[in-house]
Amino acid sequence: MNTQEKIIESATVLFLEKGFDRTSVREIASKANINISLMNYYFRSKEILFETIIDLLIGKAAASLKDILDAEIDLNEKISQYTGKYIDMLIRNPLLVSFVLAVLNRNPEKLIKLKVTDNLYTTKKFSQQLNNEYLKGNIKKVDPEQFYLNMLSLISFPFAMKHLIIEKNQFSQEEFDRFITERKEIIYNTLISYLKP
Amino acid sequence: MNTQEKIIESATVLFLEKGFDRTSVREIASKANINISLMNYYFRSKEILFETIIDLLIGKAAASLKDILDAEIDLNEKISQYTGKYIDMLIRNPLLVSFVLAVLNRNPEKLIKLKVTDNLYTTKKFSQQLNNEYLKGNIKKVDPEQFYLNMLSLISFPFAMKHLIIEKNQFSQEEFDRFITERKEIIYNTLISYLKP
DNA sequence: ATTCATTTTAAACACTTGTTTAAAATGAAT
DNA sequence: ATTCATTTTAAACAAGTGTTTAAAATGAAT
DSSP: OOHHHHHHHHHHHHHHHHTTTTOOHHHHHHHHTSOTHHHHHHSSSHHHHHHHHHHHHHHHHHHHHHHHHHSOSOHHHHHHHHHHHHHHHHHHSTTHHHHHHHHHHHOHHHHHTSTHHHHHSOOHHHHHHHHHHHHTTSSOOOOHHHHHHHHHHHHHHHHHTHHHHHHHHTOOHHHHHHHHHHHHHHHHHHHHHHHOO | OOHHHHHHHHHHHHHHHHTTTTOOHHHHHHHHTSOTHHHHHHSSSHHHHHHHHHHHHHHHHHHHHHHHHHSOSOHHHHHHHHHHHHHHHHHHSTTHHHHHHHHHHHOHHHHHTSTHHHHHSOOHHHHHHHHHHHHTTSSOOOOHHHHHHHHHHHHHHHHHTHHHHHHHHTOOHHHHHHHHHHHHHHHHHHHHHHHOO
16 A cells, blocks of 8 residues: 555545544554654645545445446336445445545535536436426326435434434344434335325 | 623524534624623533523424413314414524524533423323224224324425425515415325325 | 656644743732 | 632743744755
């Protein structure tokens, strides 16, 4: 593993855990076992390093999900798959939601200007599908923006609230994951029952 | 307005807008038009000032909502009122969700140890009501924790995503508020349709 | 073996941070 | 008018920040 990779790896962990402001370049360098100056040698600034990592983190997570949302499959099946895969991904990356929300509220431009954001929040094809299903009489008329936002809220918000949920219910890590996994079906049923004509 | 109040007022605005880390005591003092040292004279540290403001912000917001959740009224009516009042409150305090989530992820203990947190996330009476309605055959069997979390997610998450929603749909401030207001009924219908036996 | 670009190092820089100090101002009670 | 606790002020402190500098080490190409 070369220096650049070491920096990225250490910085990713620290930025995820403590955010941009509370992570110092000295801490990153120390964790990566490299000299501080190398941070500015490979990336020109802490800021640029951060943007690089935002891009990496969101890019990896969003790509496969976007594919599901755009796939040409049955609506119910799509909602089920999307919910399931999204939650699986977040269980593997439990800090991702808070990280993205933190960036979004500190540097909205920073997130919005990224191409990966399109994958993070886009609904064009999905909206068409919802409209088609309505015209076919399969579902009731819904605002696709609102419906997609509902889906996203039900999936993501619990991870932003993780600490509170764990504390309040006295969950262990495993119990939290189980609680979240149970949500897959609940979220699916919630969304589908709303769509019923 | 005395010095203490001036500090609280200025600090509240800045902490809400920029968070704890990116707000300096000098900035607060400057905005309040007072000497820096007065911050440590009235509050012993920036940290304590912050905790004071957390308490104030959450306390004000959570109290009335808790009352609705605990009230002895019809379940449908309760869900409708809770959703409506919660969203009204968040439209008046659009930065509150992000603020609370930021605190929750940086200093979980800080939030959890506060008494006001009980009002922020507690479901005891509401859970009983859900169970009762199930026994009466009025609704299907649901996990109260999950159902309450759904409610909270649908209400709160859009405010955490505000910047992205505005950007993506090219909303003005007023259009965002309208979009959110439309959600009241959508959220109500979503939750109710899921409860149908 | 020498050259030379790439990579690494230690040290310093300029700046901001929260907090403390000790003196000064204020204003009500005697 | 004096006392004295409360409040305000200016200045300094110690520590931490991201970044830059210039010298040193490295290692492949000549």
